[in-house]
Amino acid sequence: MSYDFQVNPAAPPDSLEARQTPIDNGLEIPDPSRYFSEEFMRKEWTHLWPRAWLLAGVTADVREPGDYFTFDVGHESIIVAKQDDGSIKAFYNVCPHRANRIALNDFGSVSEFTCAFHGWKFRCNGQLKSITDEQTFSPKLVAHRPGMSEVRCEAHAGLVFVNLDGKAPPLSEWIGLPKGYLENYRIDEMNPVRHVRTLWNANWKVGVDSFYETYHLPHIHPQTQTVMGDYSQYDLYPNGFSRMIVPLCQKSHRIADQDTVDAGLRFMMQDAGMDPDSYKGDARGVRAAVQQSKRERARRLGLTHYENFTDGQLTDSWATGLFPNVQIGCHPEGVFIMRFLPHPDDPKKFYYDNITMFRYVDDPDYFVPAWMGLPKGTDITGATRPPIERFGEGERADLGEVLDQDVELVAAVGAGSRSRGFRGPLWSEQESRIRHFHRELDRYIKGEK
Numbered sequence: 001m002s003y004d005f006q007v008n009p010a011a012p013p014d015s016l017e018a019r020q021t022p023i024d025n026g027l028e029i030p031d032p033s034r035y036f037s038e039e040f041m042r043k044e045w046t047h048l049w050p051r052a053w054l055l056a057g058v059t060a061d062v063r064e065p066g067d068y069f070t071f072d073v074g075h076e077s078i079i080v081a082k083q084d085d086g087s088i089k090a091f092y093n094v095c096p097h098r099a100n101r102i103a104l105n106d107f108g109s110v111s112e113f114t115c116a117f118h119g120w121k122f123r124c125n126g127q128l129k130s131i132t133d134e135q136t137f138s139p140k141l142v143a144h145r146p147g148m149s150e151v152r153c154e155a156h157a158g159l160v161f162v163n164l165d166g167k168a169p170p171l172s173e174w175i176g177l178p179k180g181y182l183e184n185y186r187i188d189e190m191n192p193v194r195h196v197r198t199l200w201n202a203n204w205k206v207g208v209d210s211f212y213e214t215y216h217l218p219h220i221h222p223q224t225q226t227v228m229g230d231y232s233q234y235d236l237y238p239n240g241f242s243r244m245i246v247p248l249c250q251k252s253h254r255i256a257d258q259d260t261v262d263a264g265l266r267f268m269m270q271d272a273g274m275d276p277d278s279y280k281g282d283a284r285g286v287r288a289a290v291q292q293s294k295r296e297r298a299r300r301l302g303l304t305h306y307e308n309f310t311d312g313q314l315t316d317s318w319a320t321g322l323f324p325n326v327q328i329g330c331h332p333e334g335v336f337i338m339r340f341l342p343h344p345d346d347p348k349k350f351y352y353d354n355i356t357m358f359r360y361v362d363d364p365d366y367f368v369p370a371w372m373g374l375p376k377g378t379d380i381t382g383a384t385r386p387p388i389e390r391f392g393e394g395e396r397a398d399l400g401e402v403l404d405q406d407v408e409l410v411a412a413v414g415a416g417s418r419s420r421g422f423r424g425p426l427w428s429e430q431e432s433r434i435r436h437f438h439r440e441l442d443r444y445i446k447g448e449k
């Protein structure tokens with residue numbers, strides 16, 4: 001038993017592309033009740049969600065003082081607001097008067113927050129500004145000038161995190177990824193161009209598990225085989241973090257014809273600003289040709305940060321897992337942020353939250369890659385922040401064929417996990433990220449973290 005596939009065996013050992021030293025997470029098979037039981041869900045609400053750093057949103061949504069967004073997790077709602085001094089603060093979205101939610105929108109920009117119930121006003125830094133008819137309150141009751149309750153908040157690489165119990169280590173210690181890993185993508189220069197939230201019929205961990213491996217792709221998503229290698233490189237990092245490198249712009253070895261450049265590869269060449277008709281090589285040469293073309297395009301357009309990327313990073317997906325509930329598909333042109341948000345009180349449902357971030361480059365040879373699956377007419381300039389498109393159970397979100405397949409798969413796995421006949425997941429080495437994630441989760445549930 002061994003699995004040590006590397007996308008680039010020549011990667012220097014200290015490079016971000018190198019395969020990490022394996023971590024032995026044992027062979028213990030977890031009890032399947034973690035995928036459906038209310039008791040396990042309650043343990044998570046006690047031991048996991050308040051303790052961990054949670055991805056609340058992106059800095060692109062709070063660029064100017066007074067900009068804010070809200071982030072809901074469980075029964076909590078958090079306001080994240082940009083301050084006059086450029087810092088970012090977070091507050092519980094609850095009025096100290098009688099608990100009304102203060103911000104009722106997903107995003108906004110304000111000079112002060114006003115509670116809609118009785119009109120109390122708060123500064124963007126959370127301080128109480130005014131109490132309506134204050135003379136009718138006993139001074140003793142409001143002498144402490146009740147403001148919004150602050151929540152610990154830190155930003156990293158264009159991402160904003162909150163920690164509800166305030167006891168997590170500093171964010172920099174908690175992020176298990178090497179320095180530069182996320183920073184290289186300059187997510188802070190990207191803008192959300194699409195944001196979709198759909199309700200899926202399974203526990204949030206069934207969602208995480210499904211997106212943490214490409215083992216299922218030939219079976220559930222056979223169409224990906226024309227543009228994707230057979231195997232991914234799986235790497236484990238401290239604190240439950242992990243990544244997989246999915247090699248793209250090449251055909252799976254399962255496909256007999258390794259020569260013909262067909263539609264999928266042609267699309268990928270177009271995305272890189274190439275004219276597929278003028279490409280003279282065969283399918284095996286496409287990956288290198290796309291890398292070279294992107295490199296040249298970046299130099300021509302002055303996109304200097306491409307110098308930080310390996311050739312492989314220009315074509316491949318670096319799907320990066322942020323414990324506990326986020327995976328970011330990292331590409332130089334843009335990133336896909338997937339959040340698996342637990343349903344507040346039903347362990348058999350979760351919200352799949354998908355933010356597509358794109359760095360706009362005003363040049364006719366710089367396209368939105370087709371793999372982003374943006375609907376026609378999407379504004380990619382970042383001039384307007386698209387609203388969150390919400391879809392309920394059974395409503396199709398138009399996220400593309402692959403994700404539609406995943407919606408069905410995840411529901412079937414969620415249902416199957418509740419069967420008396422299921423004894424717990426048997427994870428292969430291609431599923432090492434899943435085991436790594438659950439081992440870290442167990443440390444929280446047991447109160448070790």
Ligand code: FES
Binds near residue numbers: 098099
């Ligand atoms: S509940 Fe907010 S002002 Fe009364």
Ligand SMILES: [Fe+2]
Binds near residue numbers: 220406
């Ligand atoms: Fe899938």
